Amino acid sequence: MTVYQLTEETAWCPGCGNPMIRRAVQQALNELGLPPEQVVMVAGIGQAAKMPQYIEMNSFTGLHGRSLPAAIGIKLANTELTVIAQSGDGDNYGEGGNHFISAIRRNIDIAHFVHDNQVYGLTKGQASPTTAQGQITSVQSGGVKAMPFHPLAMALVTGAGFVARGFSGDHEQLVTIMKAALQFKGYALVDILQPCVVWNKINTFQWYKKRVQPLDDNHDTSNWDFAFAAARQWGEVIPTGILYQVEKPTYDEQYGFITGSAPLAARELAPQQAEPLLQRFY
Amino acid sequence: MTVYQLTEETAWCPGCGNPMIRRAVQQALNELGLPPEQVVMVAGIGQAAKMPQYIEMNSFTGLHGRSLPAAIGIKLANTELTVIAQSGDGDNYGEGGNHFISAIRRNIDIAHFVHDNQVYGLTKGQASPTTAQGQITSVQSGGVKAMPFHPLAMALVTGAGFVARGFSGDHEQLVTIMKAALQFKGYALVDILQPCVVWNKINTFQWYKKRVQPLDDNHDTSNWDFAFAAARQWGEVIPTGILYQVEKPTYDEQYGFITGSAPLAARELAPQQAEPLLQRFY
């Protein structure tokens, strides 16, 4: 296996969930046999967002909170690319909240892998949108006052066609989910529970391990109500797996001209082709 | 009635729903007998956001999309104020989408009145997040490609304690809803269906009129599932009224020191009170 090579060194802590997620992405890409020149990974800023540093592949590491807009721009410019937006919970649900809603509404054909460690890792442990109410951090010394954000339920309500929950500690399932997300035509959200050993002492590996429970392999992934109930389940049992999977027209294909022949990025440019537009001004 | 006086002139078109909403706000405020010095209206930019121009009251007209942050700042600085954030669908669900999520999660004690004309009125009719998929506008000449945003369902999923849908054409109900929202302790969302006679030729007064159907006065407003179903109902019948109303701790009161004695804005400032903090550095 020489493609999607992993770097030996990373800046992640021993025990962190990120390396597990990295292994899963690598395996998913390889098992699907996606040629690396056709894949782009887009990230924001954060511990999760360092992922592209550590896999040999095309990548765009942009701004904190802005992985989705960049990913969308890339996809629209070249629909032949498989585009993965890969970043943290703070990145996607905090700073990038507006883009998250908008990406779902667009049903743009990208795979969205969110490393959800329920904390801002890189900046030293402040609350993220998914941190539990009441949890104490360096900036929430009195406990988090806001109610947590529910990414999966939100995505379902907003019309997402592919909604899944993974766990960095369940490698096999994660690979399966990722492969399905990558192959899904449309926006595919995978929220990945990931322990942060340094900053989140509540949602530890053990905490997740005790709660996660894979959904029955044969459950009906077209049942929205079931998926919604599973998405909202967050307690002694946290269901994982592909909650919902139903295709609908993607944003990109609605452009019509965008698919077919060459990708936009490869089409010939000739100024004089635009000359007839002048007619409108005579 | 000399308080909350309305200006005679407005820049709104004849037939627009905005003047109706203005009348409802005025009546609600008056019927509640809220002294105007205790009320602030906050708006963004748009046709809806011109509201504060046309009512005599304290107001903060800020930036497009940013009425909620300003409203939150105002409330936290002076919890004795009744704060109303009043703006358009583009303002709140488009440019301001991230603040919308965050305001709900905070359960900050403000009333949020969204004039939902399903279009960008002031900038001449482009699609808003609530414009129907496929609808044709000046910038979506091929029809809107994205799926619409569902503000009420979103609010419920994110934990909002007060969720209502009004219609500018049902004055009495609107006044009732607004009064309840103003009295509600916590974040209260009122999405107000409002025809735009110039730019939205689909969702006209008639279109709404035919569909809106007030919820039974006696329905159980603490039934989340019922509310959620009603929130998602959008077709031949569109239920209106207070869908859900359940109080929970507000963000502001969680600060503890914020309530009681004088509002923060009125507390005495004395530099030397901070001097003991120096101890930490000896």
Place this chain on the structure above:
Amino acid sequence: MDYSIFIGGAAGQGLDTLSHILSKILQRSGFYVYTTSDYLSRVRGGQNFFQIRFADHLIHSATSRLDCIYALNHEVLLQHIDRLQENGLALADEEVPALDRLTRLPLRAIAEELGNVRVFNSVGLGYILKVFGLDFDRAQEMLQQIFVDETMFELNVQALHKGAALTESSVPVVPGKQRKHILINGNNATALGAIAAGCRYYCGYPMTPSSSILVFMDAVSQEMEIVVDQVEDEVAALNMALGASYAGVRAMTGSSGGGFALMQEAMSLAGIIETPVVVINVQRPGPATGLPTYTEQGDLRFVLHAGHGEFPKMVIALRDGEDAFYQTARAFNIADKYQIPVILLSDQYLADTEVTLPPFDFSKISIERHLADAQAYGPGTYYRYQVTESGVSPRLIPGARGNSVIVDSDEHDEKGRIDESADNRRTQVDKRMRKAQGLAQEVQPPWEFGADAPELLLVCWGSLAGPMREACDQLNAQGLVVRALVYGDIWPFHTERLHALHAQAKKLVVVEQNATGQFEGLMRQEALIRADEKLLKYDGRQWKSDEIVAALKEVLS
């Protein structure tokens, strides 16, 4: 021959349609046309107006004096009647109260007689055409274009003739001879420039006065195979454009000041990931919401210093419709050549003013992508940020077998991997900054108009080009020895001609459309030259040529 017709009233009274039809008739009748608009930020009501100047020679500005006023209400009439020339004609409906010099016409009455009050303006149009002895065939042609519905078309034609029947031709007009010009505003010219340059991706969030670029791009999206997208906010917009550009298409976004303000972080991103992009800021008066539908040159320094941190960029102010077309196309080449953001600075005046121009020559546009050849790189040998003498690294787009294209907003090494060492930092900063040297070679000198050995040097920039050019002509005609410099390329800053002319002239006056003289500050900074006088206008209304002349005379006296 040189006339100005004023059409004023409230929003929603069909002023824009009337003005458009009249401008097109004049254009198609062979005149030079210059149509400015003045509208409030509202959909109905208020006092708006259009001013159509037409002549048998080149014109470059609106003027203060009016030859004809067509007023749809009393207020607008009162506000502008003072500007009417001695022999000028003021027209209004009978319902408008009588006023000295006002001709009241039965416009509404005729329209009602015809069975539809909405043809009101066509009655007025007929009257005006007749007074100026203009071509009714052109008028009919235009009405046909506008009113697709056959009965509405017929009704308007009738109204036209009824209006014409009310008067005689009384104003001497020479026949227009310029048959080949297009009539276009700055925003559409910019859009055409982008399309000609092969822009394949344009996104934005509606914001006056930039929105019409989005509208035009959308209208031709299918035909030209351009992805045009209204996005959730301006923060997204520039990040998206950068994504698209990284993936290989030419990408652009645009807004006005407030929206541009939201793009600052991504501007800085463009700088460090060295991804070309073109961004237009169509200025309106600030701060914040300000005057959304008026004009100003108030964002110059904001744009110049856009984005945190340090990185090379180029700023080009558009000067007129033609310039808008060619410079926009040029911007894409420069962005690609240096892998930098290029910012176009326009304003509401340029954006909305419709002017007759020689048709743009698309054959003059060349598309220079400056992309590296993927074949040249063996597996694993491509480095996105390779250190080169020019500072420009070879650019591949994703898709090259065996090589990853890695861009990163952190300080990175040649490969694109995070490297926080001091050595690497210096190396990469130096590499990026070296591009400024090449860029300096690209700079075009400012335009120059007027006398050769000037006593008075006038300096301005951007959309003041037209008014300044006319003012300069008028001043020279009045015996002063004046030369004008009009900056288009703002950054890098061109100093050579400024120094030379400054050395010659006795006085240097800067004319700007803002309150603080932002360009003058830049001149001090870059050329160590301080203006002797600054003429600053910041009421949202563009300097007219005659206003510049008058203001200059005042400061000179």
Place this chain on the structure above:
Amino acid sequence: MDYSIFIGGAAGQGLDTLSHILSKILQRSGFYVYTTSDYLSRVRGGQNFFQIRFADHLIHSATSRLDCIYALNHEVLLQHIDRLQENGLALADEEVPALDRLTRLPLRAIAEELGNVRVFNSVGLGYILKVFGLDFDRAQEMLQQIFVDETMFELNVQALHKGAALTESSVPVVPGKQRKHILINGNNATALGAIAAGCRYYCGYPMTPSSSILVFMDAVSQEMEIVVDQVEDEVAALNMALGASYAGVRAMTGSSGGGFALMQEAMSLAGIIETPVVVINVQRPGPATGLPTYTEQGDLRFVLHAGHGEFPKMVIALRDGEDAFYQTARAFNIADKYQIPVILLSDQYLADTEVTLPPFDFSKISIERHLADAQAYGPGTYYRYQVTESGVSPRLIPGARGNSVIVDSDEHDEKGRIDESADNRRTQVDKRMRKAQGLAQEVQPPWEFGADAPELLLVCWGSLAGPMREACDQLNAQGLVVRALVYGDIWPFHTERLHALHAQAKKLVVVEQNATGQFEGLMRQEALIRADEKLLKYDGRQWKSDEIVAALKEVLS
């Protein structure tokens, strides 16, 4: 007496705790302390270090030379051993490979013997304390403070003594005499200044190196009754602060360049609604993410021209911890007095460097709100934007019976209602801009150090104050005649002293922590003075005093 101790290793090895304990021991032992840090943007691994300089006299900079190196791994040792003074001491665990001049100690072995490898660093600390003959009581006191757990505390004390037992006191140290100083970094000093000024609202989004302000404010939030809020993004942050300020509390927000970039539109809002607010930009090297944990003065012009459109603002660069305290407090008064945004410009170096300072004098802080008296206004007579000679309008906060407080981001009339007329526009722009005149009176001259009739004039700004001051002393000691100007108030720009000294000196050299000489450009713009030389450092590491001296000698030779 003047020593520098270096503590280096990987993130997660407890460097920060060790450095903190040692710095506090030194402070409490009566020395002047100056502790700088150099860390990577990661939670574990990499090469980080702290450098603790201490002396029996005032010190203002880090130095290149080291007297003691305590290295937790081989790499960091190799990178820095060249900086060790001739008689200097290099320490490491036995596991680190042998090296010339390196003393290897059984740190880990002793810790393991004590039953807990984590007390490793206390062994090292004991050794260092002993070598420098420092006070063990102070050490025990600190350990007690850090290790609340009694057994852990005991274990660390044992480790301390075991470490001490390994050596003898060998470095001559005079007893410290300065018992009253606090040890504080720039961010905490800033936070204290804000709190002293009565700031009741601080919000922000975490961003290195500004986050520690948020952390400190949060820690004292309950005690001081300050609303401290981590918000959804930086766009929200400034809008929230403006809301809070409108409602009557003193409000502040802060970030670093990227987050500050997201506040541009709201900065402009502050300008037009004339609502006071204090914003701090703790700079780090850009563009975009850049070097998140390093230092730069790269945002000067970005900050100066922040916000679209034109409005008065003030920009103050913080120069050291004391300045951070007093200037932050002053910023609130100026913001309130002129109803403008005041921007504080700090940087990672100042933010993180811990220095002994005389305790801040809270009695020197006065709180001047400049609020109008609600009683003075009869019903309906209050106008938020009343036109005044100073340009400052009376400011009420909501709550005044009978009067509405109306602020609007559109151009408005005196009452706060939208008014798009040209007349009103001019009136309101003029009103706002007149505030610049008052503001100009507030400007404090730059600090000056050095010789009186200088041959060489050095100019710098912000956190270079300390290094520059020391460099200036050193240069004068070496026989040059040098004076330094250190700007704190950046805008409005103070020119008087600059002109005077420039006229005297033969040469003017600007020293900055960026690649383009941003301040030098401002000097050209505002004073028409061009520097003869620019010393620019942009590798993310702050100029040290000896580096400035060396670099200067090079350009002068």
